[in-house]
Amino acid sequence: xxxxxxxxxxxxxxxxxxxxxxxxxxxxxxxxxxxxxxxxxxxxxxxxxxxxxxxxxxxxxxxxxxxxxxxxxxxxxxxxxxxxxxxxxxxxxxxxxxxxxxxxxxxxxxxxxxxxxxxxxxxxxxxxxxxxxxxxxxxxxxxxxxxxxxxxxxxxxxxxxxxxxxxxxxxxxxxxxxxxxxxxxxxxxxxxxxxxxxxxxxxxxxxxxxxxxxxxxxxxxxxxxxxxxxxxxxxxxxxxxxxxxxxxxxxxxxxxxxxxxxxxxxxxxxxxxxxxxxxxxxxxxxxxxxxxxxxxxxxxxxxxxxxxxxxxxxxxxxxxxxxxxxxxxxxxxxxxxxxxxxxxxxx
Amino acid sequence: xxxxxxxxxxxxxxxxxxxxxxxxxxxxxxxxxxxxxxxxxxxxxxxxxxxxxxxxxxxxxxxxxxxxxxxxxxxxxxxxxxxxxxxxxxxxxxxxxxxxxxxxxxxxxxxxxxxxxxxxxxxxxxxxxxxxxxxxxxxxxxxxxxxxxxxxxxxxxxxxxxxxxxxxxxxxxxxxxxxxxxxxxxxxxxxxxxxxxxxxxxxxxxxxxxxxxxxxxxxxxxxxxxxxxxxxxxxxxxxxxxxxxxxxxxxxxxxxxxxxxxxxxxxxxxxxxxxxxxxxxxxxxxxxxxxxxxxxxxxxxxxxxxxxxxxxxxxxxxxxxxxxxxxxxxxxxxxxxxxxxxxxxxxxxxxxxxxxxxxxxxxxxxxxxxxxxxxxxxxxxxxxxxxxxxxxxxxxxxxxxx
Numbered sequence: 209x210x211x212x213x214x215x216x217x218x219x220x221x222x223x224x225x226x227x228x229x230x231x232x233x234x235x236x237x238x239x240x241x242x243x244x245x246x247x248x249x250x251x252x253x254x255x256x257x258x259x260x261x262x263x264x265x266x267x268x269x270x271x272x273x274x275x276x277x278x279x280x281x282x283x284x285x286x287x288x289x290x291x292x293x294x295x296x297x298x299x300x301x302x303x304x305x306x307x308x309x310x311x312x313x314x315x316x317x318x319x320x321x322x323x324x325x326x327x328x329x330x331x332x333x334x335x336x337x338x339x340x341x342x343x344x345x346x347x348x349x350x351x352x353x354x355x356x357x358x359x360x361x362x363x364x365x366x367x368x369x370x371x372x373x374x375x376x377x378x379x380x381x382x383x384x385x386x387x388x389x390x391x392x393x394x395x396x397x398x399x400x401x402x403x404x405x406x407x408x409x410x411x412x413x414x415x416x417x418x419x420x421x422x423x424x425x426x427x428x429x430x431x432x433x434x435x436x437x438x439x440x441x442x443x444x445x446x447x448x449x450x451x452x453x454x455x456x457x458x459x460x461x462x463x464x465x466x467x468x469x470x471x472x473x474x475x476x477x478x479x480x481x482x483x484x485x486x487x488x489x490x491x492x493x494x495x496x497x498x499x500x501x502x503x504x505x506x507x508x509x510x511x512x513x514x515x516x517x518x519x520x521x522x523x524x525x526x527x528x529x530x531x532x533x534x535x536x537x538x539x540x541x542x543x544x545x546x547x548x549x550x551x552x553x554x555x
Numbered sequence: 556x557x558x559x560x561x562x563x564x565x566x567x568x569x570x571x572x573x574x575x576x577x578x579x580x581x582x583x584x585x586x587x588x589x590x591x592x593x594x595x596x597x598x599x600x601x602x603x604x605x606x607x608x609x610x611x612x613x614x615x616x617x618x619x620x621x622x623x624x625x626x627x628x629x630x631x632x633x634x635x636x637x638x639x640x641x642x643x644x645x646x647x648x649x650x651x652x653x654x655x656x657x658x659x660x661x662x663x664x665x666x667x668x669x670x671x672x673x674x675x676x677x678x679x680x681x682x683x684x685x686x687x688x689x690x691x692x693x694x695x696x697x698x699x700x701x702x703x704x705x706x707x708x709x710x711x712x713x714x715x716x717x718x719x720x721x722x723x724x725x726x727x728x729x730x731x732x733x734x735x736x737x738x739x740x741x742x743x744x745x746x747x748x749x750x751x752x753x754x755x756x757x758x759x760x761x762x763x764x765x766x767x768x769x770x771x772x773x774x775x776x777x778x779x780x781x782x783x784x785x786x787x788x789x790x791x792x793x794x795x796x797x798x799x800x801x802x803x804x805x806x807x808x809x810x811x812x813x814x815x816x817x818x819x820x821x822x823x824x825x826x827x828x829x830x831x832x833x834x835x836x837x838x839x840x841x842x843x844x845x846x847x848x849x850x851x852x853x854x855x856x857x858x859x860x861x862x863x864x865x866x867x868x869x870x871x872x873x874x875x876x877x878x879x880x881x882x883x884x885x886x887x888x889x890x891x892x893x894x895x896x897x898x899x900x901x902x903x904x905x906x907x908x909x910x911x912x913x914x915x916x917x918x919x920x921x922x923x924x925x926x927x928x929x930x931x932x933x934x935x936x937x938x939x940x941x942x943x944x945x946x947x948x949x950x951x952x953x954x955x956x957x
Binding site: 242245246247248351352355428429431435438440517518519520521522523524525526 | 574575576582583584598685687688689690691692695696699755756759761762764765937938939940942
């Protein structure tokens with residue numbers, strides 16, 4: 209029992225740390241990628257190549273004066289960023305970060321918990337994340353914040369539907385909601401045991417999912433809640449100090465988790481081609497698998513940034529049109545298609 | 556404001572159901588200081604009440620106490636994105652009053668500078684339309700090119716933003732070989748970046764959805780509001796001061812006036828893009844056909860003599876003293892001169908009663924004139940469109956408030 213708790217504690221701690229570290233360095237990467245795409249140098253003052261920039265940013269946030277507007281609802285004003293941060297961190301629990309490893313003859317799973325409703329859990333937690341933004345925007349008692357919060361909530365709720373429908377098609381195919389099982393079904397790939405990642409079977413579903421993931425993370429082209437040229441800072445206009453930091457950080461954590469979920473659901477998670485043909489022992493493959501998973505995640509984070517610095521954003525009504533009139537019908541069509549195909553195959 | 560009073564609420568609702576949003580005085584999208592109180596129904600703008608004058612600097616009054624050559628720096632601060640056009644427009648106004656014949660070479664050099672300034676003006680405007688739709692990258696590409704133009708200014712007159720370029724009668728010095736080198740460099744590099752920027756936005760689905768049909772104005776309304784420049788041309792009228800009443804030898808050049816159809820944000824964007832290409836072609840023509848000759852006219856009352864002459868020549872010393880002390884008297888008269896500024900017809904209405912300073916000077920600032928139509932243009936549109944409309948009209952606070 210104690211051994212089990214210790215092992216889980218360590219795992220939680222490690223994943224928590226990695227999540228925060230990746231989120232912190234995503235901010236650095238964002239600035240470097242932006243600089244790369246815009247012919248600039250980017251941050252290069254703090255440490256070699258500016259790699260201590262996230263630390264400097266964090267310190268700055270902590271030392272900034274904390275302003276709570278007098279007219280705000282003070283309790284909710286503090287709760288807003290807390291909820292955003294909490295839900296962002298919670299979603300990582302069910303993601304399988306790697307296969308199992310054998311230490312001293314005992315098998316340890318590199319996943320905090322393997323819920324049999326893994327995907328539903330992720331959805332539930334992400335849905336609560338809307339409250340962080342809504343509460344923050346509403347309690348600021350600022351019209352720009354309120355507009356940002358309204359946009360955010362409308363956007364996230366409508367895109368969640370399309371996202372959920374995209375997942376249903378995947379679940380129809382895999383027959384499970386557990387993220388680990390979905391990953392294991394994609395094991396192997398090229399090499400001896402011929403197998404494909406889900407993206408090959410679900411291209412449309414993947415497209416819908418990734419578009420909705422952009423909307424869920426409030427990234428360009430769906431960054432209406434905080435578009436700085438219209439709404440100043442959107443829902444976090446009134447925030448300062450580390451509370452603002454929490455909101456910004458939560459966005460990067462969400463991006464990280466989204467990338468992890470996309471990799472797991474559609475890109476084989478910790479599986480990699482030729483994994484069973486290399487003649488390595490199980491532990492080694494697990495470690496390489498974890499590295500491969502992180503490589504996939506980093507690629508998707510880069511993809512998020514690449515898009516952000518390339519295309520403009522939608523207008524509010526266009527966003528809603530896209531969500532309700534294109535994404536949802538497409539997702540429903542995808543479900544019907546998958547259902548028919550699986551019916552035909554399993555006949 | 557007449558325009559605002561004419562607007563009646565589109566939808567009759569109880570007053571308390573609307574919310575009011577202060578767009579400005581300091582807002583990231585206003586690019587300067589002016590206020591718009593928007594009456595909003597959710598995200599839709601029902602009515603708006605613009606307030607200007609936050610950076611009113613009484614230029615017209617200031618000009619009444621300043622000698623003619625000291626008014627040039629004031630004109631810098633009108634449309635600071637294309638300061639050289641303002642400067643040269645002012646020089647030409649005074650030259651018109653004095654009746655000075657300007658050498659052909661000076662006119663061509665002025666054309667080169669003015670077209671460079673037009674490019675910087677349109678470049679900023681279009682890049683900012685990109686930023687306001689959320690595409691920041693194109694903005695950075697274009698800004699690097701503006702830097703090249705500023706280096707050209709720096710080589711010619713020593714200043715970058717508020718240039719105070721040239722003198723009444725010509726230029727203070729001839730273009731140096733280095734300046735020509737920089738102009739050649741710009742002509743080589745800019746078209747590539749311009750096309751890249753164009754390919755980033757002009758056929759981008761999201762950008763087109765955002766801009767087509769947003770903030771449009773009809774030809775009749777545009778003419779009634781006395782629009783000029785790219786905003787009028789986007790609405791479909793081919794009025795360009797450079798062609799309608801050529802100045803500074805514009806009649807020698809061969810160029811096209813791009814015209815839009817709907818007068819919306821997209822048309823304004825495309826008109827400005829095409830005007831930049833035309834400006835490049837004008838600069839190339841001017842450089843190819845550049846005549847030889849002096850780089851300034853002979854106007855000793857206004858053109859500062861060389862330092863050597865000042866030390867060795869009595870006449871020059873007297874003129875130097877009179878110019879520096881601002882004691883040159885000008886003939887009585889009344890002139891209006893207009894140039895095609897970055898935003899439209901930039902006019903200078905000058906009345907002289909024969910003294911050392913103008914009796915009255917009025918700037919016809921295109922920005923001030925077309926901003927009157929802003930409440931009408933954004934009525935019924937969404938907040939995002941209002942922001943785009945503002946940036947695509949190129950509302951520059953310096954030109955809005957004199």
